[in-house]
Amino acid sequence: MLNFEFKNPTKIHFGKGQLSQLPNEIPAGVRLLMVYGVSSIKQNGIYEQVKSHLKEYHLFEFGGIHANPEYEVLLQALDIIRKEKINFILAVGGGSVIDGAKFLAAAAKYEGDNLWDMLTYRIRVEHGIPFGTVLTMPATGSEMNSGAVINRAATQEKLPMGHGPALFPQFSIMDPEFIASIPVRQIANGITDAFTHVLEQYMTYPTGALLQDRFCESILQTLIEIAPRIIENPADYNTAANYMWCCTMALNGLIQKGVPADWAVHSMGHELTAMYGIDHARTLAVIMPSHYRYNIHSKQEKLAQYAARVWNITAGSIREKAYAAIDRTEAFFHSLNIATHLSAYTPDFEGAAQQISRRFIERGWYGLGERKTLTPADVEKIVEMSY
Ligand code: NZQ
Ligand code: ZN
Numbered sequence: 001m002l003n004f005e006f007k008n009p010t011k012i013h014f015g016k017g018q019l020s021q022l023p024n025e026i027p028a029g030v031r032l033l034m035v036y037g038v039s040s041i042k043q044n045g046i047y048e049q050v051k052s053h054l055k056e057y058h059l060f061e062f063g064g065i066h067a068n069p070e071y072e073v074l075l076q077a078l079d080i081i082r083k084e085k086i087n088f089i090l091a092v093g094g095g096s097v098i099d100g101a102k103f104l105a106a107a108a109k110y111e112g113d114n115l116w117d118m119l120t121y122r123i124r125v126e127h128g129i130p131f132g133t134v135l136t137m138p139a140t141g142s143e144m145n146s147g148a149v150i151n152r153a154a155t156q157e158k159l160p161m162g163h164g165p166a167l168f169p170q171f172s173i174m175d176p177e178f179i180a181s182i183p184v185r186q187i188a189n190g191i192t193d194a195f196t197h198v199l200e201q202y203m204t205y206p207t208g209a210l211l212q213d214r215f216c217e218s219i220l221q222t223l224i225e226i227a228p229r230i231i232e233n234p235a236d237y238n239t240a241a242n243y244m245w246c247c248t249m250a251l252n253g254l255i256q257k258g259v260p261a262d263w264a265v266h267s268m269g270h271e272l273t274a275m276y277g278i279d280h281a282r283t284l285a286v287i288m289p290s291h292y293r294y295n296i297h298s299k300q301e302k303l304a305q306y307a308a309r310v311w312n313i314t315a316g317s318i319r320e321k322a323y324a325a326i327d328r329t330e331a332f333f334h335s336l337n338i339a340t341h342l343s344a345y346t347p348d349f350e351g352a353a354q355q356i357s358r359r360f361i362e363r364g365w366y367g368l369g370e371r372k373t374l375t376p377a378d379v380e381k382i383v384e385m386s387y
Contacts, residue, residue: 001209004257010144011171014245016237018173022053022090025132025171030088032057033081035101037093038066044181046136050092060084065093068151068158068273068280069100071116074107081108081129088130091169094137095280099148102167105129109166119150119159128166134173137182138244139190139281141197141251143172149270149280158274174248176240184231188336189281190247191227195220195332196265196284197250203292203302204260204370215255217309222246224310227336260370265291267368268383271356276346285333285340290385292326294378298371342387353383 013021026032032054041047051059062077080086081104091101105128107115117123125146135143142148146167151158161167182190202216223246229239249255268291269283278286292299296319303322307313311328313321330340342349357380360366368374 001207001212001258002260006253006257008144008168008253009165010169010252012144012174012248013171014174015241016175016177018175019049019053019134021171021173022050022132022134023056025173026054026057026088026090028056030057031060031084031086032088032090033060033062033077033084033086033104034090034092035062035065035077035097035104036091037097038064040181041092041136044136044178046092046134046178050090050134054090060086065097065100067094067096068149068277069096069103071103071150071152072154074100074103074150075115077104078107086129088132090132090134092134092136094135095140095142098133098135098140098142098169099150099161101131101133102128102142102146102148102161103150105131106161106164106166116152119157119161122160122162124162125164125166130170132171132173133169134175134178135244136178137186137190138174138179138247139186139193141194141248143169143174144248144252147251151274156274158270160270174244176237176244177235179240179244180235182234185337187231187234187243188338189279190243191223191230191281191336192285192333192338193281194247194250195223195329196281196288198223198255199288199329200263200265201256201259201261203299203306204262205298206301206305207259209259212255212257212259213305215249217306219246219250219255220306220310224332227332231336262370264368264374264379267360267365268356268379271359272342272345272352275352275355276348278345282338282345285330285338286342286345286386287382289326289330289340290382293323294382294385295369295374296322298369340386342383349387352387353380356380356383 106125109127148161272283300322304318307321307325357376360376
C-alpha cells in the first residue's frame with residue numbers, strides 16, 4: 001500500500017427531510033448567494049422547498065448554470081458576488097452547479113490577473129468563500145470532494161481545477177427523494193460516471209491494498225445490482241438512497257487513498273465534451289473500453305481480478321479474463337442505453353484523435369495514466385480505437 005494523507009471535512013446530512021438542517025449549517029447574518037441550474041429545481045419543487053428554509057437570510061440568487069458549467073456564465077455570477085459582497089454560497093443542483101459554485105468560491109478570493117489561470121495551471125485553492133450544497137443529481141461526488149471541472153466554449157476547453165482545502169463543501173444535504181424527477185438518460189449517466197470513477201482508481205496495478213480493492217468492488221457490485229431498479233423507478237426510496245451513496249463514495253477520496261490512480265479516461269473524455277458537447281458520462285463510456293484494451297499488458301492483473309470478483313468470470317487465462325471483463329463492462333453500459341463508440345454521438349469524429357493528442361502536447365501532458373507513461377501518441381491511438 002502506498003503512503004497517504006486523508007482529510008475530508010465535508011459534513012453530510014443524508015436522508016428524508018434533511019433540508020431542515022440548512023439554517024443550522026449556514027451561519028446567521030451571511031450574505032448568501034444561492035446558485036442553481038436551468039429549470040429542474042423550479043419544475044420539481046426543490047426550489048420552493050429550499051427557499052422556505054432561507055427566509056431569515058439576506059438572499060441573492062443566480063440560476064442558469066447549465067450542464068458542463070460555462071466560464072462566461074460563471075463570470076456573471078461572480079459580478080453579483082463582488083457587487084453584493086456575498087460571503088456564503090449555496091449550490092442547489094448536480095455536479096455542474098456544485099462545480100460552478102466551487103469555481104465562484106475560489107474566484108472571489110483569487111488574487112491573480114487571469115481567472116482562467118486557476119485551471120490552466122491547476123492552482124491549488126487555499127482560500128475561498130465558504131459554500132454548502134443541496135445535491136439533486138447523484139453522479140460526480142462533487143458534493144463531498146474538492147474537484148471541479150469548468151468548460152470554456154470560446155476556446156473549446158474543459159479543464160479540472162487544482163483541488164485544495166477551500167474547494168470542499170462545508171456541508172452537503174443529500175435527500176434521496178430529490179432524485180425522483182431525474183430523467184432516465186441522466187440516471188444512466190450517473191451510474192456510468194460513478195462506475196468509471198471507481199474504475200479509474202481501481203484498474204491500475206496490484207499494490208496489496210486489499211481493503212481499497214474490496215471497497216471498489218463493493219461499490220461496483222452495488223451499482224450493478226441497483227442499476228435496473230433505479231432506471232425503472234427513481235422514486236423507490238431505498239434504491240435511490242443506495243444509488244446516491246454509491247455515487248458519493250465513488251469519488252469522495254476514500255477509495256483512492258494508498259493506491260495508484262489512472263484518470264486518463266477522464267482526461268480524454270473531457271476533450272470530447274469540449275469538442276462535441278457529449279455528456280460527461282458518455283465520453284467515459286466511449287474512451288474506457290479502448291483505453292483498457294490498448295493498455296491490456298499493464299492492466300490485465302486488475303482486470304482479471306475485477307472479472308472474477310465483480311462479474312464472476314473465472315474461466316480462462318489472465319489475459320482472456322481481462323478481455324472478457326472489458327466486454328462485460330461495455331455490455332453493462334449498453335444495458336443502460338449508453339453507446340460506447342464516438343461515431344454513435346457525432347458524424348464528425350474523424351480527426352478527433354489527432355486534435356486531442358495535439359492539445360495534450362500543447363499543454364505539456366506527456367505522461368498520463370497510473371505510471372505516467374501514456375504519451376500523446378498513445379492517446380491518439382486510444383481515441384482512434386474508440387471511433
Ligand atoms: O440545469 P437543470 O435544469 O437543473 O437540469 C439538470 C441538468 O440538465 C438536471 N437535473 C439535476 N438534478 C435534477 C435534474 N433533473 C431532474 N431532476 C433533478 N433532481 O440534470 C442535468 C445534468 O446535471 P449536471 O449537474 O450537469 O450532471 P452531473 O451531476 O452529471 O454533473 C456533470 C458535471 O460534473 C463534472 C462533469 O465533467 C460535468 O461537467 N464532473 C465533476 C466532478 C467532480 N467535481 O468531482 C467529477 C466528474 O468526473 C465530472 O467530471
Ligand atoms: Zn466523471
